Amino acid sequence: MDRTVVAYVIYLLVSTGLTIWVARTLSRNGRIFLADVLHGNEKLADAVNHLLVVGFYLVNLGFIALYLSGDETITDTRGVFEALSTKLGVVLLVLGVMHLANVYVLNRIRRRGAMEREQVPPVPPQGWVTPSAQA
Numbered sequence: 001m002d003r004t005v006v007a008y009v010i011y012l013l014v015s016t017g018l019t020i021w022v023a024r025t026l027s028r029n030g031r032i033f034l035a036d037v038l039h040g041n042e043k044l045a046d047a048v049n050h051l052l053v054v055g056f057y058l059v060n061l062g063f064i065a066l067y068l069s070g071d072e073t074i075t076d077t078r079g080v081f082e083a084l085s086t087k088l089g090v091v092l093l094v095l096g097v098m099h100l101a102n103v104y105v106l107n108r109i110r111r112r113g114a115m116e117r118e119q120v121p122p123v124p125p126q127g128w129v130t131p132s133a134q135a
Contacts, residue, residue: 003074007083011068014084015091019060022095026102027053037110056098063094 027049034045067087074080 003076003080004070007070007074007080008068010080011084011087012064014088015064016061018088018091018095019057019064022099023053023056023060026056026099030102030106033106033110037106037113039113052102056102059098060091060095064091067091 030052031045031049034049035042038044038048067090070083070087072079074083
């Protein structure tokens with residue numbers, strides 16, 4: 001088997017495995033964060049969590065597929081390691097940027113919700129007082 005094909009197979013297996021591991025970790029641990037952002041609405045948090053995971057898979061697996069091909073042919077074992085380190089490094093950076101972008105957006109939503117809750121009085125008004133005429 002050609003070394004370039006071996007590098008492609010290893011790249012696909014490792015990058016797909018990393019994407020699945022990161023998505024599952026984010027889904028499992030992000031659910032609590034989403035429930036807080038969405039004011040305890042568990043069903044909505046689960047739905048948003050699932051949609052985020054699907055989008056995460058689509059973007060990352062699409063990037064992995066597009067980034068598969070290389071310009072040069074790999075002729076030795078050193079070339080396999082160099083190609084894999086470059087490709088997997090870029091995939092890891094993309095996974096990290098996607099994760100940070102998700103956390104940033106959700107944190108902004110959470111902060112906005114906290115600010116809205118602070119503007120609502122803790123006890124609703126119980127009546128009105130008519131102003132008295134001042135002498």
